Amino acid sequence: MSSLALNPAPLPLWVRAVHAASRALGVFSAGMIALSVGVICHMVFVRAVLNQSSIWQTEFVTFCLIGATFLGAPYILLTRGHVNVDVVPLMAAPGLRRVLYIVGMLISLVFCAIFFKAAVPWWHEAWTSGSTTPSIWRVALWIPYLAVPVGMGLLCLQLLADLWLVITRRNHPFGLPPDERL
Amino acid sequence: MSPLAIGLLIFVVTIALLATGMPIAFALGMTALGFMIVFDGWNAIHFVPETVFAGLDDFTLVSLPMFIIMGAAVASSRAGSDLYEALARWLHRVPGSLVISNIGACALFSALTGSSPATCAAIGKMGIPEMRKRGYDADLATGAIAAGGTLGILIPPSITMILYGIASETSIGRLFLAGVIPGLLLTGLFMAWALFLSWKRGTKLVDADRIYSMKEKLELLPKLLPFIVVIVGVIYALYGGIATPSEAAGVGAMLCLVMVIVIYRVWTPTALWHIMRDGLRESGMLMLIIGASILFGYMMSSLLVTQSVAEAIAEMQVNKWVVLGAINAMLLVAGMFLPPAAIILMTTPILMPVILAFGFDPIWFGVILTINMELGLITPPVGLNLFVINGITPDIKLPTILKGSLPFMGCMVLAIVILCIFPELATWLPQTLMG
Amino acid sequence: AVAQTITLKASHQFPGGKGDVRDEMVQMIAREVAAANVGLEIKVFPGSSLVKPKEQWKAMLTGQIDMTSFPLDYAAGFHPQFGATLMPGLVKGHDHAKRINASPFMADIKKIIEDGGVKVLADAWLAGAFGGKDKCIKVPADAAGLKVRSAGSTFAEMWAGAGASIVSIPSNEVYNALQQGVAQGTDTSSGSFVSFRLYEQIKCLTAPGDNALWFMYEPVLIGKKSWDKLNAAQQKALMDASKKAEDYFARESKGLDDKLVDAFKKAGVQVVELSDAEVQMWRDVAAKTSYKNFADKVPGGKELIEKALAVK
Ligand code: NA
Ligand code: NA
Numbered sequence: 001m002s003s004l005a006l007n008p009a010p011l012p013l014w015v016r017a018v019h020a021a022s023r024a025l026g027v028f029s030a031g032m033i034a035l036s037v038g039v040i041c042h043m044v045f046v047r048a049v050l051n052q053s054s055i056w057q058t059e060f061v062t063f064c065l066i067g068a069t070f071l072g073a074p075y076i077l078l079t080r081g082h083v084n085v086d087v088v089p090l091m092a093a094p095g096l097r098r099v100l101y102i103v104g105m106l107i108s109l110v111f112c113a114i115f116f117k118a119a120v121p122w123w124h125e126a127w128t129s130g131s132t133t134p135s136i137w138r139v140a141l142w143i144p145y146l147a148v149p150v151g152m153g154l155l156c157l158q159l160l161a162d163l164w165l166v167i168t169r170r171n172h173p174f175g176l177p178p179d180e181r182l
Numbered sequence: 183m184s185p186l187a188i189g190l191l192i193f194v195v196t197i198a199l200l201a202t203g204m205p206i207a208f209a210l211g212m213t214a215l216g217f218m219i220v221f222d223g224w225n226a227i228h229f230v231p232e233t234v235f236a237g238l239d240d241f242t243l244v245s246l247p248m249f250i251i252m253g254a255a256v257a258s259s260r261a262g263s264d265l266y267e268a269l270a271r272w273l274h275r276v277p278g279s280l281v282i283s284n285i286g287a288c289a290l291f292s293a294l295t296g297s298s299p300a301t302c303a304a305i306g307k308m309g310i311p312e313m314r315k316r317g318y319d320a321d322l323a324t325g326a327i328a329a330g331g332t333l334g335i336l337i338p339p340s341i342t343m344i345l346y347g348i349a350s351e352t353s354i355g356r357l358f359l360a361g362v363i364p365g366l367l368l369t370g371l372f373m374a375w376a377l378f379l380s381w382k383r384g385t386k387l388v389d390a391d392r393i394y395s396m397k398e399k400l401e402l403l404p405k406l407l408p409f410i411v412v413i414v415g416v417i418y419a420l421y422g423g424i425a426t427p428s429e430a431a432g433v434g435a436m437l438c439l440v441m442v443i444v445i446y447r448v449w450t451p452t453a454l455w456h457i458m459r460d461g462l463r464e465s466g467m468l469m470l471i472i473g474a475s476i477l478f479g480y481m482m483s484s485l486l487v488t489q490s491v492a493e494a495i496a497e498m499q500v501n502k503w504v505v506l507g508a509i510n511a512m513l514l515v516a517g518m519f520l521p522p523a524a525i526i527l528m529t530t531p532i533l534m535p536v537i538l539a540f541g542f543d544p545i546w547f548g549v550i551l552t553i554n555m556e557l558g559l560i561t562p563p564v565g566l567n568l569f570v571i572n573g574i575t576p577d578i579k580l581p582t583i584l585k586g587s588l589p590f591m592g593c594m595v596l597a598i599v600i601l602c603i604f605p606e607l608a609t610w611l612p613q614t615l616m617g
Numbered sequence: 618a619v620a621q622t623i624t625l626k627a628s629h630q631f632p633g634g635k636g637d638v639r640d641e642m643v644q645m646i647a648r649e650v651a652a653a654n655v656g657l658e659i660k661v662f663p664g665s666s667l668v669k670p671k672e673q674w675k676a677m678l679t680g681q682i683d684m685t686s687f688p689l690d691y692a693a694g695f696h697p698q699f700g701a702t703l704m705p706g707l708v709k710g711h712d713h714a715k716r717i718n719a720s721p722f723m724a725d726i727k728k729i730i731e732d733g734g735v736k737v738l739a740d741a742w743l744a745g746a747f748g749g750k751d752k753c754i755k756v757p758a759d760a761a762g763l764k765v766r767s768a769g770s771t772f773a774e775m776w777a778g779a780g781a782s783i784v785s786i787p788s789n790e791v792y793n794a795l796q797q798g799v800a801q802g803t804d805t806s807s808g809s810f811v812s813f814r815l816y817e818q819i820k821c822l823t824a825p826g827d828n829a830l831w832f833m834y835e836p837v838l839i840g841k842k843s844w845d846k847l848n849a850a851q852q853k854a855l856m857d858a859s860k861k862a863e864d865y866f867a868r869e870s871k872g873l874d875d876k877l878v879d880a881f882k883k884a885g886v887q888v889v890e891l892s893d894a895e896v897q898m899w900r901d902v903a904a905k906t907s908y909k910n911f912a913d914k915v916p917g918g919k920e921l922i923e924k925a926l927a928v929k
Pocket of ligand 1: 291296297340
C-alpha cells in the first residue's frame, strides 16, 4: 500500500530550524524546573535553619514553572508529549485518519494563533505600563509575561511543521503506522 | 439560549473536538475560546492570556513538577527492582509471593511519586519480566502492575489530590493524610486477590524449592534504607513544621535526585537530562491542560452554566446516595476517555456545590474521586497505565492485560463501597493528626 | 421607554450567600438596582468564581468584569500609591475611617483611581488584627525572631523592621502554616481571621479595639467604560443603591470586630488590645520602614502619608 511508505526526502531548512528552536527552549525549560528545585530547597533552608525572611522565592518559582509550561510546550509537542484521546483515529481507515489529524491540527493552530494574537498586546501593555506584582519583591510583569507570546508563537510554528510533515507524507498522522488499528 | 442548553452544546463540541485526536489541552482551550467569542464577542479573546496566566500563577501548583521529578528520578535508577526483590525474598513461601511483592513495591514507590504511570513503569520494567520468568500468567502479572501503579495517586503524595485540593479549596495536607488508610486498604485488597488467584490456579513456580538464607534476606534491606530516608524526610518536612506541601515536594525532589546520584550513581549529564526531560514533559503537558481547563472553567462560569447545572442537581429531590452513585458513574465514563487532571479541573467547580449541598465531607469525597480516577487509568480505551504496560511488554496483547486488570477494578469498586459505609477510614487520620 | 436591559458582571472573592458583609454589600446593590426597574441588572459572581482576586482591577479595565469589591492594595502593582490604603497605623478606628474618607488623602487616592479608568461606588474600611501562635504580640519586641505571614507588603516591612522574618505563603495555606509552625504569627482582616478559622491555631489575638493598627480600604468599584454605558436613570439608581450599601457596611463594620472577638473568646483564645503607648511603638517602627520606603519609592508617597497622618 502506498500510504505505508514514508517520503524519505530530507527535511527543509525551516522545519529543521523550528525543531532546533523547540529543542533549545525545551532544554531551557527543563533547566528552569531544575533551578526551581534548588530555589525551593534554598527557601526552606533559609527559613527553617537560618530563621531569615523568604521573600522572592515563591514568586520566582511560580513564574519559572509558568515559563517552563509555555516555553516547553513546543518541545513537548515535538516529542508527542501532549496527551490526546486517540480512540477514533485508531479505529479509522488511513484516509479518514489523515483527515482527522489535519482537522485537529488546524483547530489547534487556530487556538494557538488566537492565543498568540491576544498575548502580544497583553505583553506589550505590561511592558509600557511598567506594572509589577503587588508583593514586596515587585517583579516587573513583562518578564514572566514574555514566556506566553514566545511560547505560543513557537507552538504555532511547531504545529505548522508537524502538519506539513504529515501532508507531505514524511510522517504518519499521530505517529501511528497505518497497520496499527484498533 | 438557556444556560443548561448552552451546557449541553459545550458538552457536544468538547467531545467532537476530543474525538479528532487533537491534544486535550487544545481541544478544551478551543471549546472555551469558541464559546467566549460566540457569546461575548470577538473582544473576549483579550481575556485569554490574563485568565490563563492568573490561573497558573499559584504556588500550590509548583508541587506538581516536584512530585513528578521525585518519581522520574527514582524511576531512572535500579531502585524499583531493588524494592520488590527485597520484598520477594521475605515473602518467598507465600502463594503468589512475587505478585504480592510487586504490589507491595508499587505501594512503597507510590509514597515517592504523585503520578501513576511513573509507578507502573518503575516497578513494571523489572517486575513483569521477572514474574513471567518464574511461571506467573501474563494476565495476572500485567494486571497487578497496572492496578498497583494506580496507587501512585491514592497513597500520598498525589497529583490528583493536589489538583482536587486547588479546585475545591480543601487542604492538600489533609487530603494526603486521608489517602493513607484507603491506600493501604486497596493494597491489601489487591494482594488478597493475587493470593487467591495464585492459590486457585495452583501456579507452579519455577524455583519454588529455592530457599533464601537469612543472610540473603537481610543483605537487600540496606538498599531499602534510602527509600525510607526520603519518605521520612518528606513526611517530616510536611508535618513537622518545616514546609508547606508545595515546599515539601521541592525538598522531596531534591532528596530523590541526591539519592539516585549518590547511591545509584545516576550522574552522567545524559542521565540527568533524561530525568529533567521526563519531568518537563509530564508536568508541562499537565500544566497546559490545567491552563486550558482554567479557560474552560471561566467560560462555563461566565455563561452561567456551572451555576445552573449545580443548582439543577441540588434541586432534584433525590436520595443523597443516588446522587453520589450518579456522580461516580459519570466520573467513571469520563475516566474511560480522559486523564484525571482534565476530569477534576472540569468537574470540580460543578460538583463541589452539589457535594456540599448534600452534606458530604469534601475531604472524603476527594478520596472517592481519586479511587474513581484510578479506575480510569486502567479502563479502555484511554488508560494511561495500560499504555505504559503495553510499552514495557509489547508481546502481551492489550486484551490479556485487560483480563488481568478486571478483578483489580472490582477491588477498587469494593473500596469505594467500603468507604461509603465507613467514611472514617478516610477522615480519621486527618482528623486525629490535624484536628 | 426602557431600551434593552444592560447586564453588569460584578466579581468578588468572598463566599456568596453566606452572610459575608462584603458579599452582602454587592448583593444589596444588585437587589436595589433591580428594584429600581431602570433596565439594569447586576449579576454577582462570588468566591472568585469568574476572576482571581488579584486580577479584578485589570479585568475591570479590559471589560471582562464591570464591578468589583476588593482590597485596593491588590492593585498596587499598577498604581503603587494604593499601598497607602493598607498601611500600618494610618487609620485608627471606624470613626476615624469616616473622617479619612472625607479627607484630602482620600481625594488624592480617588483621583488616581479615576485617572486609572475606574470609579468608586461605595467606600469601605475593614479592620484587622494580629495573631500569635504561641504568645501575644503587643509590642514590636514580641515580633523579634518570629516567623510572620503578612497580608500586605507594607505590613511585611513593618514586621521585618521589628525583627520578624517574613514568610510568603498563599492565604489558603495560612491555617496549615500556623499549625505546622511554618508561620508563628500573622496579620489579616477581621473577616479573614474568622473565615479561615484561625482561632483553632492561634493562642493570642491582638484585636483592633480602640487603638487599631490594621485597616484596609476595600471599596466597591465600577469600570469607567461600564459606567459610561449607563443612562442617567441607571447611573442614579446605581449611585443610590451604592449609598445604601455603604451605610449598611458602615453600620456592620464595627460588628465584624465584635464577631471576631466573640469567635476567638469562645474558642478559648486570649484576646488583648493595644494601649496608646503600644500603638505608638509600632507606628515608630512603621515610620522607619513602611512609611519611609513608601515615601522614597512611590511618587507622591511622602505627601500621601503626611495627609493621612494629618487627619485627626
Ligand atoms: Na503517591
Ligand atoms: Na480510561
